[in-house]
Amino acid sequence: MEGKPYCFASACAFWPSSLTFLILALSCPLATSASISTLNSSNENIDRLALLSFKSLVSDPFRALASWNHESLHFCRWRGVTCGNQSHLPRVAALELESLDLFGKISPSLANFTFLRRLHLADNRLHGPIPQELGLLSHLQRLNLSSNAVRVSFNNLGGVIPPSIWNLSSLTILELQSNHFTGSIPPDMGITLPLLEELNINDNQFDGPLPISLSNATNLINIQLYKNRFTGTIPRGLGSLQKVDHFDVCYNQLVARNAVEWGFLDDLANCSSLKYLQITSNKLGGFLPRSIVNFSTTLEWFEIDDNHIAGSIPAEIGNLVSLTSVRMNSNLFTGKIPATVGNLSNLQIMDLSRNYFTGEIPATLGNLTRLLELRLHSNELQGPLPASLGNCPLELLDLSVNKLNGTVPKEIMAIPTLTRFLNVSYNSLEGSLPFEVGKLKNIGKFDISGNRLSGTIPRTLGDCQQLDTLWGCPSSEPASCPTPSSGKRHLSRKLVAAISVASGIICLILLLSLFGIHRWIPKSKKEAHAADAIKVPHMMVTYAELLRATDGFSSANLIGVGSFGSVYKGLLDYEEYQLVAVKVLNLQQRGASRSFVAECEALRNVRHRNLVKIFTACVSADYRGNDFKALVYEFMPNGSLEKWVHPEANEQGQTRALSLIHRLDILIDVASALDYLHHHGPEPIVHCDVKPSNVLLDQDMVAHVGDFGLARFLNSSPVEASQRSSSTSMIFKGSIGYVAPEYGVANKVSVEGDVYSYGILLLETLTGKRPTGASFMDGLSLPRYVEMALPERVSEIIDPNLHLEKGEAANGHIRGTDYIRDKAVECVSLSLRIGIRCAKESPQERMQMQDVISELTAIRNGWIHH
Known part of the structure; x- marks a missing residue:
């Protein structure tokens, strides 16, 4: 270890993991080694050489570091580099290169940035170990390497944190969440880390008491300690944390048994910036202090559920007007729900x-015009159901297992947003079910069992189109009826008798409901059949789920608008399907429903790596009862080929560009998808709308053909052909500029039509010229324009945004710039000839897709090995 500081040898000896290097990078004192001091006599030049060394170990597919190639440009003006003056010389103070798709290893030369304070390389494709030389960066305050192959958070790292990490006096962020770390936090942590702003060590196995010095770290903003094994009381003095906005100690073993031990709540009430207070699932007992009414009006989340807290809720809670989430469930609270919650x-x-x-449900809850979830089940509440709840945009309402009486208000049955669950079971409700129940068109689960309902069963129950579960007793025997799951009380004999009388009625309601659902058939049987056929097993989505996933179909999530609908980015909570694209059909547009059927039928059986993957379809109704149809696809983070071939400048005036190899790869991908559709799928399919906006790129820049709204089937039986023709007939088959010329005079589609469209797409991808541009008038088309330039003037028509990679070593020599450009022009020229042959006027003269793939692959390989 000669030439290395002592801390490397000692740390690596007792904890050989990648986290060691992170800690060393933040903790080791500045050391001067011969290898660093002799790099260059100029300190300023050391920083420049270190940047170039970093660049030499990474590939930059999108030319994010293009400014680093200009020797005349000072390195302080390179992208991602921030400098500060040290002894009147500019030195690198920050290197921030997040989300640039950089691939490679982290250079040890970064240790030469002796004044570096921020190193942010998150969300790239960096791999390998964290260089231990980073331990020389004594001024480093923030290090973010997340979402790479060198991550510290969300790994399986374990063991005890070395004591040295708690002595990093310059540290502002400590994130070690979701690992298996053990041990306790030193009691003086708040003193040794005075600049700490974020403490995220949740989801580990830390134990022992919380540090009593926590209040000394007065810069703390975010405290995340949940899901560990902390014990003891929550320390006093937290009122000094005036910047803290998030305090989360859920899922630990913390205790509070009396007013003294609840004192931490009094202290937190003085934190004027606090927004989120979460102490769920601990061992907190005693009475809830009245000091909660003193919290700042900035408080948004107050979650103390799953403890042993007793007492009543003070009426002054109504003063906390910023609250969005209140969770006090699974405790020992008594008394009435204060009307001030309204x-x-x-x-x-x-x-x-x-x-x-106890007592009645306050009618003032009807004032909560943003309330989505109301859970009051398993209490001792009495009196009627307040009709005012009909004013709330509830998605879930659970009032079960109480002592509520009276009739079911029609206002509650008419809440259009109720989609997830309506549960009023095991009360003493009487009378008949209001006919307004039919307005719950999107309700999924409905439980009315264990009441005294009677009278006529409304036929409108059959209008509940999304109802898949209706609970009631299947038998007239009381013993077979379900009992409350809370275990806090037993049903009285009177209630059991009521259940016995009502059970038959409930069963009738169940049967009628099923009958009504069976009778409810979408206007087009074909739509329902096609939609069901493509659904991933067990993946069902409702209108409400898609509404939440897209934040109300907000414009911020809008990623595209087509002929028949709009596409939104959404976040669905379903297994591995998280980020999705949701295509919402504009059913007011003529042909939209036919497009929906065509897309469902085309995609339900096809499987290919270069086709957009469809997860499910939704045929439902919105909250106003209007028909709603949507398709849910795999999300493509790199957008469409259209936006890469015709890029728009960002706020910094920069545009993204595709390299030649990327363009060739994409063209081969699209050709492969069309070849599969035409000749190798379960049934020959013609896409009918091949264009750059319908080619989507995933995170690895692999192309996927999408938008099958105009797709047509070949080789169908006469009956099927007739049905599909009526479903997918179109006023105009394709998009102007891409549609085959024969489509204008014939009503028959063919694979040759797709080949023509592909040829136009190829020419556009390599020239950057739209086929409908102002240049193409008076008989001049894009194919003719390209053909006139071949072969002498190809360099003049190549897309100016097409950037060329630096030459690779060939036969031991580095190719020069002129050679690279000449080779690129040759490759483009050969590729353009393929586009012209695909876009011939006569369908019989056009190429086959398998030949396109073969020739383009040969061109691509020739470019790679030039």
């Missing part, structure tokens, strides 16, 4: 279930 105008979620609340 003042919480921003409240979205309220869960007071599994307690011992």
Whole structure:
């Protein structure tokens, strides 16, 4: 270890993992080694050489570091580099290169940035170990290497944190979450880390008490300690943390048994910036202090569920007008729910279930015009269901297992947003079910069992189009009826008798509901059949889920608009399907429904790596009862080929560009998809709308053909052909500029039509010229324009945004720039000839897709090995 600081040898000896190097990078004192001091006599030049060394170990597919190639440009003006003056010389103070798709290893030369304070390389494709030389960076304050192959958070790292990490006096962020670290936090942590702003060590196995010096770290903003094994009380003095906005100690073993031990809540009430207070699932007991009414009006989340807290809710809670989420469920609360909760105008979620609340449900809850979830089940609530709840945009309402009586208000049955669950079971409700129940068109689950309902069963129950579960007793025997799951109380004999009488009625409702659902058939049987056929097993989505996933189909999530609908980015909580693209059909547009059927039928059986993957379809109704149809696809983070061939400048005036190799790869991908559709799928399919905006690129820049709204089937039986023709007939087969010329005079599509469209796409991809541009008038077309330039003037028509990679070593020599350009022009010229042959006027003269793939692959390989 000669030439290395002592801390490397000692740390690596007792903890051989990648985290060691992170800690060393932040903790080791500045050391001067011969290898660094002799790099260059100029300190300024050392920084420049270190940057170039970093660049030499990474590939830059999107030319994000293009400015680093200009020798005349000072390195302080290179992208991602921030400098500061040290002894009147500019020195690198920050290197921030997030989300640039850089691939390679982290250069040890970064240790030469002796004044570096921020190193942010997150969300790239860096791999390998963290260089231990980074331990020389004594001024480093922030290090973010997340979302690479060198991550520290979300790994399987374990063991005890070395004591040295708690002595990093310059540290501002400590993130070690989702690992298997053990041990306790030193009691003086808040003193040794005075500049700490974020403490994220959740989801580990830390134990022992919380540090009593936590209040000394007065710069703390974010405290995330949840899901560990911390014990003891929550320390006092937290009121000094005036910057903290998030305090989360959920899922630990912390205790509070009396007013003294609840004192931390009094302290937190003085934190004027606090927004999120979460102490769920601990061992907190005693009475809830009245000091909660002193919290700042900035408080948004107050979650203390799953503890042993007793007492009542103070009426002054209505003063916390910023609250959006209140969770106090699974405790020992008593008394009445204060009417002042109706003042919480921003409240979205309220869960007071599994307690011992008494009295009536306050009618003031009807004032909560943003309330989405209301859970009051498993209490001792009495009186009628307040009709005012009909004013709330509820998605879920659970009032089960109480002592509520009276009739079911028609206002509740008419809440259009109720989609997830309506549960009023095991109460003493009487009378008949209002006919307004039919307005719950999107309700998924409905439980009315264990009441005293009677009277006529409304036929409108059959209008509940999304209802898949209706709970009631299947038998007239009381013993077979379900009992409350809370275990806090037993049904009275009177209630059991009521269940016995009502059970037959409930069963009738169930049967009628099923009958009604069977009778409800979409206007087009073909739509339902086609939609069901493409659904991933067990993946069902409702209108409400898609509404939430896209934040109300907000314009911020809009990623594209087509002829028959709009496409939104969405976040679905379903297994591995998280980020998705949701295509919402504009059913007011003529042909949109036919397009929906065509796309479903085309994609339900095809499987190919270069076709967009469809997850499911939704045929439903929106909250106003209007028909709603949507398709859910795999999300393509790099957008469409259209936006790469015709890029728009960003706020910094920069545009992204595709290299020649990327363009050739994409063209081969599209050709492969069409060849599969035409000749190798379950049934020959003609896409009918091949163009750059319908070619989508995934995170690895692999192309996927999408938008099958105009697709047609070949070789169908006469009956099927007739049905499909009526479903997919179109006023105009394709998009102007890409549609085959024979489509204008004949009503028959063919694979040759797709070949023509592909030829136009190829020419556009390599020239950057749209086929409908102003240049193409008076008989001049894009194919003719390209043909006139071949072979002498090809360099004049190549897309100016097409950038060429630096020459690779060939036969021991580095190729010069002129050779590279000449070779590129040759490759483009050969590729353009393929495009012209595909876009011939006569369908019989056009190429076959398999020949296109073969020739383009040969051109691509020739370019790689030039």
